[in-house]
Amino acid sequence: MWWIAALAALLAAGVCLHYAVRRWIRRRNRLREERYWCALAEAMQELAGQDSPLEEVRAVQARQRDLEELRAAGSGKMILMLLGEFSSGKSSFINALLGEDVLTTKIRPTTAAVTILSYTEEDEYAVIHDAEEGRTRTLKLDEDRRNIQYLTAMTKDKENAEALQKIAYVELFLHCGILRDLDIIDTPGFNSGYEWHSIATRKFLQKADVVLWMFHAAKAGTRTEYELLQETGTRHKIAIVNQVDRIPAKERADAYAHIRDEIPTELFDQIFFVSSKKPKDAAPSEEYRRIAEIRRYLMTDLAAQKERYIADRKGGFFRELLTAADRARERLLAGHQGLDAEMQTLLQQINDAERHRVALVQAVEAFGEYRQDAVRAALNVQSYLLPAFCPHGVRATAEKLGAESCRIAQMRGECTRMAEEERALHTVYEESVAAYEPLRRAYDDSPISNIADRFWNAVANKNFTEAKDNLDRAQREMESAERSWEKANREYGDLSRLLRREKETFHAACQQFVRTSVSSQLARQERRAQELQVERAALQKVYQEKNSAYQQGMFFLHYTAALADALHHLLRIYPAR
Numbered sequence: 001m002w003w004i005a006a007l008a009a010l011l012a013a014g015v016c017l018h019y020a021v022r023r024w025i026r027r028r029n030r031l032r033e034e035r036y037w038c039a040l041a042e043a044m045q046e047l048a049g050q051d052s053p054l055e056e057v058r059a060v061q062a063r064q065r066d067l068e069e070l071r072a073a074g075s076g077k078m079i080l081m082l083l084g085e086f087s088s089g090k091s092s093f094i095n096a097l098l099g100e101d102v103l104t105t106k107i108r109p110t111t112a113a114v115t116i117l118s119y120t121e122e123d124e125y126a127v128i129h130d131a132e133e134g135r136t137r138t139l140k141l142d143e144d145r146r147n148i149q150y151l152t153a154m155t156k157d158k159e160n161a162e163a164l165q166k167i168a169y170v171e172l173f174l175h176c177g178i179l180r181d182l183d184i185i186d187t188p189g190f191n192s193g194y195e196w197h198s199i200a201t202r203k204f205l206q207k208a209d210v211v212l213w214m215f216h217a218a219k220a221g222t223r224t225e226y227e228l229l230q231e232t233g234t235r236h237k238i239a240i241v242n243q244v245d246r247i248p249a250k251e252r253a254d255a256y257a258h259i260r261d262e263i264p265t266e267l268f269d270q271i272f273f274v275s276s277k278k279p280k281d282a283a284p285s286e287e288y289r290r291i292a293e294i295r296r297y298l299m300t301d302l303a304a305q306k307e308r309y310i311a312d313r314k315g316g317f318f319r320e321l322l323t324a325a326d327r328a329r330e331r332l333l334a335g336h337q338g339l340d341a342e343m344q345t346l347l348q349q350i351n352d353a354e355r356h357r358v359a360l361v362q363a364v365e366a367f368g369e370y371r372q373d374a375v376r377a378a379l380n381v382q383s384y385l386l387p388a389f390c391p392h393g394v395r396a397t398a399e400k401l402g403a404e405s406c407r408i409a410q411m412r413g414e415c416t417r418m419a420e421e422e423r424a425l426h427t428v429y430e431e432s433v434a435a436y437e438p439l440r441r442a443y444d445d446s447p448i449s450n451i452a453d454r455f456w457n458a459v460a461n462k463n464f465t466e467a468k469d470n471l472d473r474a475q476r477e478m479e480s481a482e483r484s485w486e487k488a489n490r491e492y493g494d495l496s497r498l499l500r501r502e503k504e505t506f507h508a509a510c511q512q513f514v515r516t517s518v519s520s521q522l523a524r525q526e527r528r529a530q531e532l533q534v535e536r537a538a539l540q541k542v543y544q545e546k547n548s549a550y551q552q553g554m555f556f557l558h559y560t561a562a563l564a565d566a567l568h569h570l571l572r573i574y575p576a577r
């Protein structure tokens, strides 16, 4: 027997271990999930905080709201939403589900605001969400919950009707046990004649895990807003045919078959025939008791399915978001490479423009110096031109004649003095002989030395007449030389004036050259340098724009990478189906 006990103990230990391991895995997954959800939410928030010109990035940003809703859905209870025509019995069904008359039910359109029923341990209260500016008010509920009626149901009171119109939705926090595991949303009926009811209903459709579509047994074939079912993200859709107690008992089987034909059963996962009205004096009918069955079904089977629904939804959502993030990353990377190349080109252009500009500025400065040099050089040219303009022979002759003229003038004075002393020549003979040598030397180079020689020969021969003749000839020669000198001097003066004029003309031409040709060239270069500076500034502006787009791209790349990383981890926990 001992081995049976040992086997049982082993089995029990194995089961315990199995559950312990499962618990540990779940706990670890929960912790990991929490970590990656945080990383995901943070990356999403960063991404959503910046405008992007890229459609792919905007597609990722657009999923932020879905992400928040899914996160909230993951942590919350199962959400049950009731939809259907007005007076089909939605509020009555909820009351039957709760086992208490909480909501107002009337024969005419009644529910006036989307009403969310949730659980509270504390005193019961209502939170009213106003349509305008998203304001909320909290209101404690009366003992008998009478004020629920004024918050959610239409009355004949016009003032109250107007006040109700300003309410977006109402949350009721109640003590009802079923609400521990389930949030229930009651909605105003379709075709109540109030457009805002449909608008409010649509808002909450995405949140519901299960939709109960309420049909009035007597009007089940009425055309209704089935297209709403397409709008919902709900996993489970149940058709409830209510008020079957209105059909005589013996006709019910036929009526059910007829109703099944009338309503599009393919749109629903299940169909239930119920009565939400508890008979006052008789025992609860089978159809009324069916509501308790539905409650059990909701609380057990569907609640168990909910985790799977949410896991599927998460997996699907993560996969979609990852695809969107990958697309955005691809686009960003492509743009990034393009921008990188553009920026390199721009940088090259900016540097080229700057190099070109600096070169021009240096050239202009150098040219400024060169200009002065050029003027100086141009003016210096005159000193070279002057001798070029002056025929060498004329000048040399003129200079020589000038020198001769001086010497002849001296000789002439000497000869005059000698002629005056003619009579006493014999007494001055000795002196004349003494004077002969220096005079002869002086006249050696002179063209009139022959005359002088002859003069001195005549003096030596005491032939004073011949000496006188020679002296006269010498004088004539000197006069002729003087005339030649004057002529040469005049020519030289004319030449000088001509040169001066040439010099002035040349100087003016130089100035003109500097003013027009050089200056305009310099001005052109200066202008081009300024243009280059403007071009460079424009290029720099474009570069800055590109750079900020590049930085923004880097920012998006960083956060889409963080997003993808978190999504990869989350997809390991919630594999997409």
Ligand SMILES: Nc1nc2c(ncn2[C@@H]2O[C@H](COP(=O)(O)OP(=O)(O)OP(=O)(O)O)[C@@H](O)[C@H]2O)c(=O)[nH]1
Pocket: 084, 085, 086, 087, 088, 089, 090, 091, 092, 093, 104, 105, 106, 107, 108, 109, 110, 111, 112, 187, 188, 189, 190, 192, 242, 243, 244, 245, 246, 274, 275, 276, 277
């Ligand atoms: N006989 C019978 N009457 C019902 C049943 N369910 C609801 N009623 C009545 O039908 C009327 C409308 O019920 P409600 O619960 O207010 O209907 P509703 O769908 O919430 O209507 P709205 O809020 O206007 O959209 C009320 O007078 C209810 O008493 C039912 O199963 N049998």
Ligand SMILES: [Mg+2]
Pocket: 090, 091, 092, 104, 105, 110, 111, 186, 187, 188, 189
């Ligand atoms: Mg109602």
